Amino acid sequence: MMLPTESVDTRHLPPADRWPYWLEVTGRAVAPLAMTTEHAADFQGGARLIDLGGVQLTRFHYQSLTGRRTPKLIRQADPGIYQLALTLTGSSGISAARRHTMVGRDAFTLLDYGRPHQLFHHADQGGLAPAASATVVVPRSLLPLPANKIDRLAAGRLSGTEGMGALLAQHLNQLTRHPEQYAASEAPRLAGLTLDLVSALLARQLDLEAALPVDVRQQATLAQVRAFIDRHLGDPMLTPQTVADAHHVSLRSLHRLFAEEPDTVAQLIRRRRLERCRRDLADPRLRNRPVQAIGWRWGFTDKAHFSRAFRAAYGMSPRSYRAAHELARTVNPVARSDNRPPAYWPLTG
Known part of the structure; x- marks a missing residue:
């Protein structure tokens, strides 16, 4: 619901x-x-x-x-x-x-x-x-x-x-x-x-x-x-250390900030990168873009590492994932690959 x-x-x-x-x-x-x-x-x-x-x-x-x-x-x-x-x-x-x-x-x-x-x-x-x-x-x-x-x-x-x-x-x-x-x-x-x-x-x-409760500030x-990470997913140099440096905190403090979160900082970076790759692989407008280029776009500079990480997350290789979506569109050409609801005038502002 x-x-x-x-x-x-x-x-x-x-x-x-x-x-x-x-x-x-x-x-x-x-x-x-x-x-x-x-x-x-x-x-x-x-x-x-x-x-x-x-x-x-x-x-x-x-x-x-x-x-x-x-x-x-x-x-x-x-x-x-x-x-x-x-x-x-x-x-x-x-x-x-x-x-x-x-x-x-x-x-x-x-x-x-x-x-x-x-x-x-x-x-x-x-x-x-x-x-x-x-x-x-x-x-x-x-x-x-x-x-x-x-x-x-x-x-x-x-x-x-x-x-x-x-x-x-x-x-x-x-x-x-x-x-x-x-x-x-x-x-x-x-x-x-x-x-x-x-x-x-x-x-x-x-x-x-300084007057805010500690949990609100956290x-x-x-x-x-999270917003910084999302803006820099395409930077292959994005690491927990660079995130900490950008926010003027120690690496230990950054890890402590994520202690109660479901993902560590490194896991969040990897998961968000893979989500962006998965989205692009399913996008028919990018069907001619090489799989490796999509990995590069989102910070995966090593082809083998990208393939292993994607398979571990989604149960198939990036190439197989793209092929499955191509087949789905062939069988059902009216299906929307991005899963977005149709836009309509009242709520597009």
Whole structure:
């Protein structure tokens, strides 16, 4: 069973019902806003809502709109939450406590739903392409940082392309685009990891990393190490020592960091390289690329070592694996070799 997920698309409703339905969906996903749009007569929007248990992830796309979190709405109900919103497409901005911030593409902003604020998100290309965002909603009580410190970041701009911001953006994009790749039983672990990444991002912005619990810092460092490894899989010089050096820790400290993980550092490097090789071998677009060249691409410089490692992991040689996939495509030409779900407009942002 996959993660608890709900997908919505206003286009399935009569035009007159679309905007009221959108208000209901967004109010349920986060908290009620006083929203307006020029497209209320025929509003087009969609969302994918993922419940990790205490932590909510959502991927939205919609036509241009504005929203206000008013004192009246706050008096009616303060849900005690923060929302980190990552702008994927379009242009957006937020105003709160006399602070006005433009938020460009691939940047986060922090919203406190217990305080008044105003926001807008405009679509690209004169409204032809929808605006899109990915968000994470976390209870204030779950963040291990003082609320009065976090409030300094509200309505500000946080980079989604550098450091912890880039890791959180990658994490949100992966989960909200492909929740079917995760089992429902993984929700608590994913919720914990999401909280750790959010906490680490906010702590870094506030220069409060030392105030984070040790386990939160460890999980954030693990995420950084894994991302570094994934970025450098094609480097044949990638070893536990080079990973340690890149993160300014000793090799012993790096191994200690992985002590409770299912893989050692070396095993993780090998497994991720083999996964990339397996993906490329099954890709019909790369059918003319030599098997050895695929191994080279992902850091295997010795042909015999690559073949032995691949056979040990998957029970057949790289060449046999490619041939099996070629045969499968011949027998069933409509089969998708990459196992990705078909793309459809509402969730491609």
